[in-house]
Amino acid sequence: MAGNTEPLSARAKLAVTAGRAAAAVSRAAGRGSGSVIGGRVALKLDPELLARLARHLDVVLVSATNGKTTTTRLIAEALRAGGEVVSNALGANMPAGITSALAGGSAARYGVIEVDEKYLAGVARDVSPKAIALLNLSRDQLDRASETRMLAERWREGLSGTDAVVVANADDPLVAWAASSCPTVIWVAAGQEWKDDAWSCPSCGGVLQRPGDDWFCGDCGFRRPVPTWALSGDCVVAPDGVSWPIRLQLPGRANKANATTSAAVAAIFGIAPKIALDRMYHVQAVAGRYDVVRYEGRDLRLLLAKNPAGWLETFSLIDGPPTPVILSVNARSADGTDTSWLWDVDYTRLAGHPIFVLGDRKLDLAVRLEVAGLDFRVCADLAEAVRSAPGGRIEAIANYTAFQDLRRLIGN
Amino acid sequence: MSDSSLRLVWVYPDLLSTYGDQGNALVLERRARQRGLDVTRIDVRSDQQVPTSGDIYLIGGGEDRPQRLAAERLRRDGGINRAVANGAIVFAVCAGYQIIGHEFINDLGRVEPGLGILDVRSVRNEGARHVGDVLADVDERLGLPPLTGFENHQGNTVIGPSARPFARLRYGGGNGTGDGTEGAWCDTVFGTYMHGPVMARNPKIADLLLKLALDVNALPPVDERWYEALRAERIAAASQPA
Numbered sequence: 141m142a143g144n145t146e147p148l149s150a151r152a153k154l155a156v157t158a159g160r161a162a163a164a165v166s167r168a169a170g171r172g173s174g175s176v177i178g179g180r181v182a183l184k185l186d187p188e189l190l191a192r193l194a195r196h197l198d199v200v201l202v203s204a205t206n207g208k209t210t211t212t213r214l215i216a217e218a219l220r221a222g223g224e225v226v227s228n229a230l231g232a233n234m235p236a237g238i239t240s241a242l243a244g245g246s247a248a249r250y251g252v253i254e255v256d257e258k259y260l261a262g263v264a265r266d267v268s269p270k271a272i273a274l275l276n277l278s279r280d281q282l283d284r285a286s287e288t289r290m291l292a293e294r295w296r297e298g299l300s301g302t303d304a305v306v307v308a309n310a311d312d313p314l315v316a317w318a319a320s321s322c323p324t325v326i327w328v329a330a331g332q333e334w335k336d337d338a339w340s341c342p343s344c345g346g347v348l349q350r351p352g353d354d355w356f357c358g359d360c361g362f363r364r365p366v367p368t369w370a371l372s373g374d375c376v377v378a379p380d381g382v383s384w385p386i387r388l389q390l391p392g393r394a395n396k397a398n399a400t401t402s403a404a405v406a407a408i409f410g411i412a413p414k415i416a417l418d419r420m421y422h423v424q425a426v427a428g429r430y431d432v433v434r435y436e437g438r439d440l441r442l443l444l445a446k447n448p449a450g451w452l453e454t455f456s457l458i459d460g461p462p463t464p465v466i467l468s469v470n471a472r473s474a475d476g477t478d479t480s481w482l483w484d485v486d487y488t489r490l491a492g493h494p495i496f497v498l499g500d501r502k503l504d505l506a507v508r509l510e511v512a513g514l515d516f517r518v519c520a521d522l523a524e525a526v527r528s529a530p531g532g533r534i535e536a537i538a539n540y541t542a543f544q545d546l547r548r549l550i551g552n
Numbered sequence: 553m554s555d556s557s558l559r560l561v562w563v564y565p566d567l568l569s570t571y572g573d574q575g576n577a578l579v580l581e582r583r584a585r586q587r588g589l590d591v592t593r594i595d596v597r598s599d600q601q602v603p604t605s606g607d608i609y610l611i612g613g614g615e616d617r618p619q620r621l622a623a624e625r626l627r628r629d630g631g632i633n634r635a636v637a638n639g640a641i642v643f644a645v646c647a648g649y650q651i652i653g654h655e656f657i658n659d660l661g662r663v664e665p666g667l668g669i670l671d672v673r674s675v676r677n678e679g680a681r682h683v684g685d686v687l688a689d690v691d692e693r694l695g696l697p698p699l700t701g702f703e704n705h706q707g708n709t710v711i712g713p714s715a716r717p718f719a720r721l722r723y724g725g726g727n728g729t730g731d732g733t734e735g736a737w738c739d740t741v742f743g744t745y746m747h748g749p750v751m752a753r754n755p756k757i758a759d760l761l762l763k764l765a766l767d768v769n770a771l772p773p774v775d776e777r778w779y780e781a782l783r784a785e786r787i788a789a790a791s792q793p794a
Contacts, residue, residue: 339566339597340566340598345621347599477683478747480571480573480702480747480748480749481571482572483575483749484569484572503782507753508752511575511578511579511752518778
């Protein structure tokens with residue numbers, strides 16, 4: 141399928157070179173990896189560049205509200221069993237960042253690309269992917285992002301004629317609805333703990349019935365598709381019914397779900413579940429997430445949780461009480477400036493943990509925890525929180541920019 | 553109150569709970585229990601009947617299509633209208649605020665009838681969406697401190713003669729009509745565009761509803777430390793937009 145060696149046009153080559161130069165300047169100026177500015181410059185010189193770069197690759201797109209960076213890493217790792225992979229591993233997931241990532245790997249066979257939910261339909265049109273993995277959709281940054289159901293609608297319209305094999309989570313009604321218009325779908329029972337964005341039928345607006353793991357609409361009959369792949373406990377169940385144990389260094393149920401979807405994607409490219417899963421074991425921290433770091437003589441595990449669904453999955457993977465927990469929340473523009481979502485998170489799940497509160501919006505969090513009836517301490521900074529925490533490894537859960545702040549502070 | 557337990561009804565969390573709206577129910581419940589009151593919280597899904605025996609009804613915010621579905625189902629149900637006729641308290645936010653009025657513009661661009669329990673009418677604002685921190689002075693008859701909240705809506709709500717503005721804006725868009733008003737109220741029915749959730753930032757609103765439900769003039773004090781700290785921070789933030 142891969143290995144189209146048709147050379148890039150002079151214009152495309154110039155665009156790639158100019159993009160790299162801009163990225164280098166940006167890096168030298170200390171403004172991050174430069175992948176976004178590099179991609180912007182390149183796309184300006186050659187607007188078709190993304191499509192041209194992708195023509196040489198078997199492309200897999202990965203999109204979701206949560207887990208897309210990790211799943212992109214897992215799929216990339218699995219596909220390396222079949223050839224070289226180029227990927228936007230740092231999470232620059234809009235067209236400029238994607239262009240920059242693809243420009244970096246001219247010898248690659250596969251392109252594994254994380255795509256922001258809002259850009260999926262457009263990128264899928266540009267790069268003619270072989271496979272698209274759709275993991276989940278839930279509320280996130282409601283002050284500036286589209287309404288969640290509208291995103292599902294855009295996916296559905298944008299992907300309805302795709303030639304790609306779509307690998308979709310049958311347990312998320314919004315994802316199931318988005319994918320059910322695609323010609324070829326492989327359904328995965330990947331689970332979804334968060335249910336509060338899908339009580340209403342995405343098709344007709346009726347009330348969804350959700351007995352056990354099943355779901356269906358009593359009004360229009362839209363129901364959970366029959367999955368061929370499944371996450372069952374700690375195993376991936378393949379379409380032939382064989383169970384493969386999942387061994388990951390990444391913690392939590394959500395990452396087992398991500399591994400299941402990744403195994404289904406790898407199989408499309410002829411990579412067997414055992415080989416795919418063995419390779420996934422090598423993925424450790426992803427862009428600093430799940431990393432265990434030293435700070436002020438203590439071990440901290442850094443956990444990113446950006447929205448209610450993410451917090452829910454994170455609570456289920458942390459060590460039990462009396463493990464101390466640091467919570468840090470900001471509401472800068474990259475986080476969404478509305479903190480109302482804190483009230484969608486069930487913080488009573490932290491009962492019994494010593495809790496330390498940080499971040500720009502620590503007072504919103506303090507009121508939230510007070511109303512949940514929990515004991516907590518509001519801290520001026522990370523050093524105070526770490527000094528106040530009783531012994532043992534500390535779980536530090538933060539939303540997007542608060543997580544970046546922690547990493548910067550720790551020098552990781 | 554109908555019996556010894558305060559009945560708190562949360563209306564249609566499956567459709568109208570997009571912006572942390574559960575927070576208002578949690579704050580009310582917490583502050584009632586801190587006063588030694590027994591609270592029964594009743595979450596009513598949109599395929600269930602709305603009980604008419606509630607003391608306080610909370611209606612939250614939601615996206616445009618769920619708002620239309622909620623209005624259709626609540627009109628058909630009739631429970632809230634009967635409860636209000638019996639003196640029940642209703643507190644509605646954003647999409648819920650529009651629903652309890654006479655009419656609003658639905659997701660299909662058509663006029664959708666509301667419940668008509670508050671004398672307001674809403675249309676869609678053709679200009680920019682109102683998003684950000686708000687600061688306002690609450691109607692002095694209600695005896696509440698300044699109102700702080702977060703708004704995120706595209707509605708313009710006009711208040712009719714039998715309702716009064718809930719608050720007068722110092723910062724923010726509020727009802728969006730340019731008359732400097734935010735929200736509306738009449739007797740035991742209240743509507744506001746404020747998220748936050750509004751009772752987390754304005755716990756005295758929760759106390760006001762409790763006093764109305766219990767028919768008392770005062771409640772025992774509770775620990776206000778974190779609420780006060782948050783209020784001070786958000787009031788300062790509203791006057792210096794980012």
